[in-house]
Amino acid sequence: MASLWTFDCIVSLLVVASFGSAGRSPKCHNDAMAPTLLLVFAHPDDETFLAGGTACKYSAEGVTVVLATATGGEAGKAGDPPLCTREELPALRETELRRAAALVGIAELALLGYRDRDLAAAPPDRIREQLVTLIRRCRPAVVVTFDPNGANLHPDHIAISRFASDAVTAAADPRWLPGSGPPHDVGRLAWVPGRRPWQLAREDDMAAHPGVDFVIDVSAWRDRKAAALRAHGTQHQSAERNFFSQPDCDRLLGVELFRQAIGPRLIRRPLDDLFDGLG
Numbered sequence: 001m002a003s004l005w006t007f008d009c010i011v012s013l014l015v016v017a018s019f020g021s022a023g024r025s026p027k028c029h030n031d032a033m034a035p036t037l038l039l040v041f042a043h044p045d046d047e048t049f050l051a052g053g054t055a056c057k058y059s060a061e062g063v064t065v066v067l068a069t070a071t072g073g074e075a076g077k078a079g080d081p082p083l084c085t086r087e088e089l090p091a092l093r094e095t096e097l098r099r100a101a102a103l104v105g106i107a108e109l110a111l112l113g114y115r116d117r118d119l120a121a122a123p124p125d126r127i128r129e130q131l132v133t134l135i136r137r138c139r140p141a142v143v144v145t146f147d148p149n150g151a152n153l154h155p156d157h158i159a160i161s162r163f164a165s166d167a168v169t170a171a172a173d174p175r176w177l178p179g180s181g182p183p184h185d186v187g188r189l190a191w192v193p194g195r196r197p198w199q200l201a202r203e204d205d206m207a208a209h210p211g212v213d214f215v216i217d218v219s220a221w222r223d224r225k226a227a228a229l230r231a232h233g234t235q236h237q238s239a240e241r242n243f244f245s246q247p248d249c250d251r252l253l254g255v256e257l258f259r260q261a262i263g264p265r266l267i268r269r270p271l272d273d274l275f276d277g278l279g
Ligand SMILES: [Zn+2]
Pocket: 042, 043, 046, 154, 157
């Protein structure tokens, strides 16, 4: 699938699954009948922890869900006891990511090829070209990434928020990268709302919390999200700590939260659909 790309910045592109949309091309040649949701995250597993249920829900509704993962997760944990050596970790994490992506209905995965904990030093021109080219080809109605504080202040999370925001605005302007496809206006840029959003999900008044602009009910998909979390086997300690060991695990797995960054004025807060108001 790498031959789809007309430049050599994208390190790897692969179609991982066609899910809930039998007969529809998994390639993100967008059309009016098949809107696209693009997730832009830093590490293998970010997508599942933060938006795995959302990917399931929209994929099942016919949305083409595309994931860009910026790093290989080389600096992450390898499990306890370790599931592999440090040298083997990038390959294992890619395998885990592919499995998880397939489970949550991600139709296309773009691996941007940067090193874990080094994303902030990525050349802005290079990553802009990667993301603008992806956006102009897939033409997403909605893009989701970290908030500008990176949810937990992780420097890679902050960096990908910066790069995604840069690319969303550049993709709409034909003066940027004229060889990277026709301009595209993303309808909405949404952020994960801040620190450990799944903990917000246990609060009875979460809808009153600033930053909670979208509450997505993914309770129908909690088993699928749990399976995707388990697919990231090297990260089992985080999954146990944040979800599976919690007495209200079912509740935590059943809702995902987002904040509006760019988009049409919200008629109320929170809404229950990331595509609300996009026509
Ligand atoms: Zn991360």
